[in-house]
Amino acid sequence: ITALSSRQSDSSLLTLTWISCKISTKEMEANVVVMGTESVGKSALTVRLLTRRFIGEYGDIESIYSHSFTIEGRELTLNLWDSPYFQHLSVETSPFHKKVRWADGFILVYSICDRASFNAVSKLIQSIKSTKDFLREDKVPIVIVGNKRDLHHRRTVLSEEGRLLALNMDCLFYEVSAAENYDSVLTMFHGLMERIKEAKLTIKRPQRFKGIVKSMSAVFTRRRTDSF
Numbered sequence: 001i002t003a004l005s006s007r008q009s010d011s012s013l014l015t016l017t018w019i020s021c022k023i024s025t026k027e028m029e030a031n032v033v034v035m036g037t038e039s040v041g042k043s044a045l046t047v048r049l050l051t052r053r054f055i056g057e058y059g060d061i062e063s064i065y066s067h068s069f070t071i072e073g074r075e076l077t078l079n080l081w082d083s084p085y086f087q088h089l090s091v092e093t094s095p096f097h098k099k100v101r102w103a104d105g106f107i108l109v110y111s112i113c114d115r116a117s118f119n120a121v122s123k124l125i126q127s128i129k130s131t132k133d134f135l136r137e138d139k140v141p142i143v144i145v146g147n148k149r150d151l152h153h154r155r156t157v158l159s160e161e162g163r164l165l166a167l168n169m170d171c172l173f174y175e176v177s178a179a180e181n182y183d184s185v186l187t188m189f190h191g192l193m194e195r196i197k198e199a200k201l202t203i204k205r206p207q208r209f210k211g212i213v214k215s216m217s218a219v220f221t222r223r224r225t226d227s228f
């Protein structure tokens, strides 16, 4: 949390924010990444969640923050990793895949006043899901967040559109205002933690038949080669 103030003086272009929650065996353990395009309020949401405050302007230095929560009597330690978005501009890059592999859950943010930021969310979901599918992780806890609800007079994305996207992609959906409201941000976070809990109870999908055939043929090919 102390590191947050150092970010305030830096101008920001595009940031990608991570929240990581590391919990011992007695507690819950989760890594969460917050993603979205420029100026949608990723840092504002993160800071709101951690400090309950809205400070207005946020920087773009990559940092990891730690914080403890108690949810329903269980302690939750949150490590928050906030990095500039331009480092992860392409979902094809290895930093993107590394972060997706690391994360147990995702908060994907768009601004209700910025249609391009909403369109970017669908692409992010597809990239995240295909990376997770490769890792044989069926359940990917994702929350879609329409931020800046207080600016409803400048709205270009309807609530229904966000809700429909979430329904189609099997995600949760919330509309919030980081500027005006802490409770809705906390509710969103609780929703995600529930999904992460459920996902952690789901056993990894076994290797598909195609994968098994591939592995077997690899063994036989090796044997044939060995015998020469």
Ligand SMILES: Nc1nc2c(ncn2[C@@H]2O[C@H](COP(=O)(O)OP(=O)(O)OP(=O)(O)O)[C@@H](O)[C@H]2O)c(=O)[nH]1
Residues within 6 Å of the ligand: 012, 013, 014, 015, 016, 036, 037, 038, 039, 040, 041, 042, 043, 044, 045, 055, 056, 057, 058, 059, 060, 085, 147, 148, 149, 150, 151, 176, 177, 178, 179, 180
């Ligand atoms: N009105 C309003 N402004 C907001 C809200 N959330 C964030 N902002 C403002 O939007 C701007 C961008 O917020 P950031 O939190 O820096 O957004 P970001 O997605 O981290 O931005 P980048 O780091 O540039 O990608 C700032 O001026 C914030 O004060 C909100 O809920 N309502």
